[in-house]
Amino acid sequence: MLWVSSWDLGGVGVVSVPCHTVVVMLCTFTRLGLSAEEMDRLGCLWGKSAGRGGGTVNLLLSHMLDTAAVAELIWDHYLAPATREMLDRVAGDGRRFFAWVCGIHDCGKATPAFQRQAPAEAARLAEAGLGWREGVVTARTSREWAHDKAGGFLLRTVLKGTGGWGRRSIDWVCPMVSGHHGVLRAATQSDVTHAHGDAHGRSAEWKAAQARVIEAFTLAMGYESLAEVQPVGVPARADQLTLLGFVVMADWIASDAGHFPGIPDLARVSVADARRRAAAAWQDRRLGGGLRTLQPTAGTDVVKLRFGHDARASQALAVGIVRTMSAPGLVVLEAPMGEGKTKTALAVAEVMAERFGLSGVFVGMPTQATSDPMFTNVRAWASQVQPGAEDEAVLLHGKRAFNTEWKAMLAGDWTAADARFRSVQEDADDCCNRYGPADWFLGPKRGLLAHLTVGTIDQLLYAATRTRHVMLRTAGLAGKVVILDEVHACDVYMSQFLKEALFWLGQARVPVILLSATLPPAQRAELAAAYMAGAEPARTVALSDPGGYPNVTCVWPGMPAPLTAHTATWRPDLPVRLRVLPEPALLRGIRLTDTQAEQPVINLLDQELADGGCALIIRNTVSRAQRTHRQLAARYGTDTVILHGQLTAAARADRTERLLAQLGPDKDTPRPGRLILVATQVAEQSFDIDADLIVTDLAPVDLLLQRVGRVHRHEGTSRPARLTRPTVYVTALQPGLAGAPPRIERGAEYIYGRHLLLRTASLVLAAENAGGWAVPSQVPELVAAVYGETPVVPPAWQADAEKAQTEWDQEQETRRKEAAKFLLTRTGEHTAKTLDGLHYASTQASTEDHLAAVVRDGEMSIEAVLIIRTPAGYTTLGGQPLGADGTLVHAHLDTLAGDMMRLPARLTGEALDHLSPLPGWSSHPWLRSTRALVLDPNLAGAVGRYAVAYDPGTGLTYTAA
Structure with missing residues (x-):
């Protein structure tokens, strides 16, 4: 009633x-x-x-x-x-x-x-x-x-x-x-x-x-x-x-x-x-207002004003072009490694913010490791632009708790602060935040709302997904300049989310700066078209060739025509000699021991490092890097070090810091007499080290050029006489007999596909005969050749190349369709006028791990803390006691965080089923949702059907039981 x-x-x-x-x-x-x-x-x-x-x-x-x-x-x-x-x-x-x-x-x-x-x-x-x-x-x-x-x-x-x-x-x-x-x-x-x-x-x-x-x-x-x-x-x-x-x-x-x-x-x-x-x-709360008191910079060398040196030609070109824009738009900056793209982007961002009424920046990097140094750079820049604004900066990635600068910003008690952040409920009616000023931005889904933000590119890509509270991410990008570095690293799957994000950013008049060593012409055109589809839908964008390198491409609504320009690089070309180091193990019918498989590299280093020197060896897979490191360590001992993603967070961070000190641009730390660094793709992006010699597995040409950029990178470096000529040896490749197509290592083909590797291999073999590459001037033509439609392989390879391209095209189309399932906008609805029905279906992605799987490659990986179980109870990897149930002692939290690592994707299913937090972690707001990988005192254990072992030197290994 x-x-x-x-x-x-x-x-x-x-x-x-x-x-x-x-x-x-x-x-x-x-x-x-x-x-x-x-x-x-x-x-x-x-x-x-x-x-x-x-x-x-x-x-x-x-x-x-x-x-x-x-x-x-x-x-x-x-x-x-x-x-x-x-x-x-x-x-x-x-x-x-x-x-x-x-x-x-x-x-x-x-x-x-x-x-x-x-x-x-x-x-x-x-x-x-x-x-x-x-x-x-x-x-x-x-x-x-x-x-x-x-x-x-x-x-x-x-x-x-x-x-x-x-x-x-x-x-x-x-x-x-x-x-x-x-x-x-x-x-x-x-x-x-x-x-x-x-x-x-x-x-x-x-x-x-x-x-x-x-x-x-x-x-x-x-x-x-x-x-x-x-x-x-x-x-x-x-x-x-x-x-x-x-x-x-x-x-x-x-x-x-x-x-x-x-x-x-x-x-x-x-x-x-x-x-x-x-x-x-x-x-x-003191949420802060961002860069709200910008001073006019017209007629000023912004690079010199903020960074203390005259603008290089490429930097002056970019700033000058942006000053001609009549509305926010998309700027693509392509320049060689070491040209100063980061400073260029920040200078351009300041000009854009001043001209178009913006109050912050988001800088998206390819990895967590590359985000950390960028965070330092952005804070230093912000302190120059508006003193005090640097204290508003937020670092956005899952490992920020290990960043020294981030911890210092949180006034020392970072462990307690991080616990408070993680305990906040996500539902609006439950969000009753009772912690200190500015911490509000550190709650779930709020990070992008801070005015100055640095994180992985994933943070931007999440804004292109059909997920709950996606509008918070969109609001967080509004009123900012978006800077994305290393965009060439986005594969076809990630590119679908990047283009979707660019569409929404273009429609919202959010300016975007894309940075890359170089982009394939088709990819550059696609990204510009995606932005303009949102900013000015009725317009078709036709880009002209920039005509040189470094270069700038700029589009914006209302422009007379897309603007492209180029200038000279600040340093002369480096004549890099290319050599193929054949791998007999790739020949059919030959089974080699690990020592025999690595013998070509051992022989090379015996010869080239006879008088000392620093060599960088880049492998495409962790298992391959570990095999190489084991054999080289047996021969060269402590002169050999390995760096990859299957190390604990603390070990990887410490090792990276030490290597940057030894091989980076800062000359305060003496350069080792001899050092052999074996690494995976972690050495490919934003890793500012200088090697006297490089050995690298074959990779698509744009990524291969990134690796080449680490040889003789810094001026003024003293090198042994036999290593004064920059040389790169390419492995994972066995040339075919009588001109037949080459054999390519299986792991490389799995990761990159045979199509691009065949086209790249043809350029490498040609360069070996022609004396090498001139870097950076040849970079655009090399990338365009591999990613273009014109045949580049020898006639004897043509049938193999056509088959590889057909498989590649089919795989690319499949991955596009897979990504489309999660995009914010349903196919055919980009012209919709309202938000009604935007969430036409749910992605069921609620955690950072799930979201990363959505925008990366669909494969979720999870993190776990490595723990040792002894007869007396649990301990950390370093032996600090945790008691019979893992009860947390406050002093151990930092150590446990450092003992965490992201498990290989192959272990994800078993880890979800078999790994759980320790009993004593149930009341801790962070650890109660953190899985423990329990090892015996010999650092061996199991993840479901996989036997695992951790070596402090070489990292995690696993085999199916």
Whole structure:
């Protein structure tokens, strides 16, 4: 049955609150013409239960006003000028509209489906005439008719009726409510049924109360009527998603009961009080405003201003071109290794931020290891641009706890801080953050919202996935300059997410700077087209050849034509001699021992390092690198070191730091008399070391050139006489007899495909006969040759090459289709006008590991801490005791974190089934979700059916049992 009652309004006159508060709210109710009964009902509708309101229920109107007040502060102190200008164009009065949209988000809580969840408050509602049939409105209907969906229907109904809004405005604004819990689904017939049933509130009393909540909030925000709120335009879909992200941000901040305790009495609810609460919360959080006081740099050598040296020709070219842009756009900077692309990108970013009203940067790197030095560079740059801004920088990757600079920024107690970050709930209603200033950005999904962010490129690619709360990532990129380094490293699978992200960034007018040693012409054209498809959909982009190297390519909406230019490099060409080091083990019918297989490399090093020197050997797989290292260590002892991804975090970090000191550009540390570094692809990107000699497995030409860039990299390095000519030996390759196609090592083909390797091999063999390559001037033509359509292999290889290309094309198409399943936009819907139905299906990716699997290659890998079990209990790898159940001692947390490693993808399934946290970790917010790989005192153990062993020198090995 329907309960009908009323609530005596007389209590309002005796509540002890400031007179002006009562007057403000009573004036609002007077303008609405509310009866005492209607005010009674407004005073019963709750927004936060006592459990989430700090022990006291918070009325719905109170929470809506709190959120709007937070939104005003976001506008005043956080949003970039470009974002504010966009909202002003859309709404006229952008600030007031922004606050209204953020505050209206919870109007759907004015339904029986939501209000039933607090029994005490539900009883008050029944007495006030807002009841429901308990057998119909149940826990199930509360789940099915969640308040985000209910709010979308409710707002649509009210705006269409008494609000008098047009359909175009209703269609894009209502998803700001229905999607504020992170998912944007299309309406279904089931939703329509709920909207006309008891779960939504079918009685006249409920419908009136719902309308009054919206109207009362609207008047409290200073509007004369709902009609006045209607925006004057429809923003781009990317701008809608950005706005929704800020709605979520405002809601999460205002959901903090520590700063916004419950207010149970309607007479105490007011805009003024909400603003006081919000101001106190904002001051306590100190979220920061980013680069908001940029100084004009026109006519200035920005590189010299920020980095202390005159701009090189390529740097001056890039800055000059960007100063001619009339709107934010895409800039592609291609330059050789060591040219100073990072400084160029930051200088260009400053010019863009100043010209286009932006307040921050995101720098995306290919790996966690390359993100760390970039974090240092960005902080140093920010301190020059706006002193103090460097303290707002956030490092975004899973290993940031090991970064010395990051730990220092967190005032020393980083372990406790990281524990607090991980314990925060992700749901908006559960996000009650009670820790210190600026830590808010370190909670789940919030990192990109910080103004200065550095992390892996994955952080950007996540913004192109159809995942929950993707709008927070979009909002985090708005108002920034996006810089992506080493974009050539994105394979066809990752490129689908990169192009999707560029589409949304182009539509949102977010400028993007892409850095690469060189890009295949087709890839450069695809990336530019993807950005412009969002920025200026009606335009077809046709890029011309830059004509030289280094070069700059620039596109932006409204441009007369794409702009391309080139200049001379700052250093002369390096004549690199190429030699093929055959591998007899690749010949059919030959079975060799490990020593025999590595004998060609041993013989080479015996000869070339007779007088000392530093050699770099790059293998394509960890197992191959370990085999090489074992054989070389047996011969050269401690002169040999290995670096790859199957070392513990601490071992890899320490080893990397030591190698950079020994072989890097800084001459403070003496260069070793002899050193042999065996590495995997970790030495391929942003690893600034100088080798006298390189031996490398065959790889596609762009990656091979990256490796070549490590030979004789630094000027002024003293080298043995026999190593004064830069030489690179290519392995994993056995030339065919009588001109037949070569044999290529199986692991290389598995990783890169035979198609690109055959084309690269033909260039390598040709270079061996021609004397080598001139680096960097030949780089563009070499890359274009391998990735182009013109045949480059000898006629005797043609049949093999055609078969390899057919297989390659089929595999590429398969991977494109696989990636399409997870892209933010469904095929054919890039022209959609609203966000309704954006989450047409779920990716079920909730953790960083799952997300990384989505945007990388679909294979999830997990991390585990290596632990030793002895008769006396557990210990760390270094022998620190952990007790019988692994109970954590605070001093051991740093050590345990350093003993963590990412397991090979092949072990993932077994690790998920067989590895778990130690019993003593159950109460720790980080360790309770961290798996332990338990080893015996000999460092051997098992992961399901795989036997594993860890060697501190060579890393993890595994074999199927």
